[in-house]
Amino acid sequence: MMATGTDEDMNPTRHVVLTGAPAGVGKTTLVHKVCQTLKQRGIRLQGFYTEEQRERGRRIGFDVVTLDGQRGKLARTSDGHNSGSRQQCSVGQYMVEVEDFERIALPALLLQKDESPVYVIDEIGKMEMFSRRFVKSVSDILASSNFTVFATIPIKRQNPIRFVEEVRNRKDVQLFEISKDNRDSVLDAIVETIETSHKRQKLN
Secondary structure (H helix, E strand, C coil): CCCCCCCCCCCCCCEEEEECCCCCCCHHHHHHHHHHHHHHCCCCEEEEEEEEEEECCEEEEEEEEECCCCEEEEEEEHHHCCCCCCCCEEECCEEECHHHHHHHHHHHCCCCCCCCCEEEECCCCCCHHHCHHHHHHHHHHHHCCCCEEEEECCCCCCCCCHHHHHHHCCCCEEEEECCCCCCCCCHHHHHHHHHHHHHHHHHC
């Protein structure tokens, strides 16, 4: 577990971010557990998570799913990609469905004037970077003093993604590095950090 910043009073945690490798370490599963606990404590959540899609045992892509059950495509392998999409964006073997992603994800990130939800964003990664509107939405939420963000990002790599690194290095972000060894034991710490931050934002 890591945290950015050295003086908690000067730079109190406002956002909680999970990272970890390898793929499949359990970040999204942990996100679900955290969200379930926060809901039980009466904290309003808004946002989305990413879900792997398989066909006959083979991974064919990823869906974006909002916390209220709306679903759309994030990416598909090239043979299952909608060739009619106006934007052709690829990450490895996957073609990113930018329009479908924006249709589902962006409404879930609309700023709420009269409420202070915790914004769940799983994830802020390379595929999502093809949407400038997504980057702008996330930037606006992070910059607001009224909201807490609970997000996931990829592990830091040799060729870093600029916006991901900006999120990682924010002084108001507490970063948890998830592994198979700590993914169960770190749940309570994540929940308590988010809950404390959320209570602080509501007092602003």
